[in-house]
Amino acid sequence: MKLRNSSILISVLAMAGTANAAEVFNKDQTTLDLYGEVQGMHYQSKDESNQGDRSHARLGLRGNTQINSELSAYGRWEYEAKLNNAEAGDGNGQHTRLGYAGLKFGTEGGTFDYGRNYGVMHDVAAMTDVLPEFGGDSFETPDSFMTHRGTGMATYRNDNFFGLVEGLHFALQFQGRNDKTGSNRNLLGANGDGYGMSLSYDITDTLSAAAAFSSSRLTAGQKQHLNIEGDRANSYAAGLKYDDEALYLAAIYNQSYHMTRIGNGAAIDGVPAFASKSENLEVVAKYNFDFGLTPMVAFVQSTGKATAFDGQTVSGALKKYVAVGTNYAFNKNISAFALYQFNLIKNSEADKAIGIATDDIMAVGMLYQF
Known part of the structure; x- marks a missing residue:
């Protein structure tokens, strides 16, 4: 059986859609911005679970208020x-x-916030999560520990290491039990309960x-029902990116x-829901032409192993594909895209039984954002 920028702070607070935010309130050093997007997207695939409409709409509010010369507050909500x-x-x-809501301590003191936010592992994963669809999905999943968006995140971030080292940024994070x-x-x-840290440097x-x-x-439920040995879930990541606005x-x-x-995350046929160990690699390249066209390509691979309920160790590809397309x-408000995901995992009934995708997918869509 097979298994299947100037800073991090700015990249996290200014995710897709916020760049075109509309200011709806500005009074007494308090501002409120409204942003959002509507994406119409369709999947075409032989796999019924990856076939059909995938459209969505998002709406967000982002506010800031100045408390005194050295302290300000901010909050964000996105639906x-x-x-x-x-x-x-x-x-x-x-x-x-x-x-989430938080405080900003002057120009060099950093920020602290609490709420539903991105986990620190996303600070690395965001480097390859830059395509209109696909990519950025080898190990990231919402509400899966601190890999992506999650609840109960207390996060401290600091740019330029308290003003002492230009280009050195770090984050410390704690997540409460959910x-x-x-x-x-x-x-x-x-x-x-969990904790994490990220570090980046603008070379x-x-x-x-x-x-x-x-x-x-x-x-306790995960260890009991998902056949997991050990007490902790750990993750380590490193990344490198080059960005000159065109390439x-x-x-x-x-x-x-x-x-x-593993696949759909259900413990099926004696295979646990989580890999005991996984190795994940993502590479992405794109080029922005002056007239608006951006061709792009990405390679994503995730391999893992797990101990089945009968004690047998099984291993193999969790995810492996090449995505090619253009936007x-x-x-700045409206774009259209088409991407094709070439699945490199051979068609296997064992893979399909545990929810590992083995078919190609084509995604086409349009995105309006403000």
Whole structure:
């Protein structure tokens, strides 16, 4: 059986859609910006689980207020609605992506915030998560420890190392336990207390490097029902990127333990939901032409191993593909894209049984953002 920039702070606070935010309030040193996007996208694939409409809409608010000359406060909320659900649906397509509040301590003291935010592992993963679709998905999953968006994140960030080292940025993060009954979480979305750190350095104006690690306690339910040996889920990542506004190149490498999901994440046929160890590699390249066209290519590979319930060690590809496509920006608000994902995992009924994708996917869509 096979298994299947000037700083990090700015990149996290100014994710896609915020660059074109509209100011809706500005009074007494308090501002409020509104931003959002609507994406119409369709998947074409032989795999029924990756076939059909994938459209969504997002709306966000971002506020800042000056408390005194050395202290300011900020907050952000972002909501998403899936557009492929029936109007009489159960509402599962609507959710809060981000929601946090924090304080900024002068120009060199850094920031501290708490709420639903990005985990520090995303500070590295964001380097290759730059395509309209695909990429950035070898080890990142929302509500999977500190790899992506998650709940209960307390984060301190500092640029230029308190003003002492230009271009050196770091983040410290703690995540509280999330496994309460009634919180709409299953074993895959649960986590114990965790901590992490990221570090990045701007080597030149166009070249930067980053590294991150995180460690989270596994919950009692995860250890009992998912056949996980050990007490913690750990992850380590490093990345390098080159960006001169026209040419963009980036590569990341990650090792994760009890953290990368196997296929659909269900413990099927004696295989646990998380790989005991995974190695993940992502490489991306794109070029922005002056007239709005951006061709792009990405390679993503995730390999893992796990101990089955019968004690047998199994290993293989969790994900492996090449994505090729292009994006055309009509202006800063509207763009169209088409990408084709060439799946490099051989068609296997064993892979399909545990939810590992083995078919190609074509994604086409348009994005309007403000």
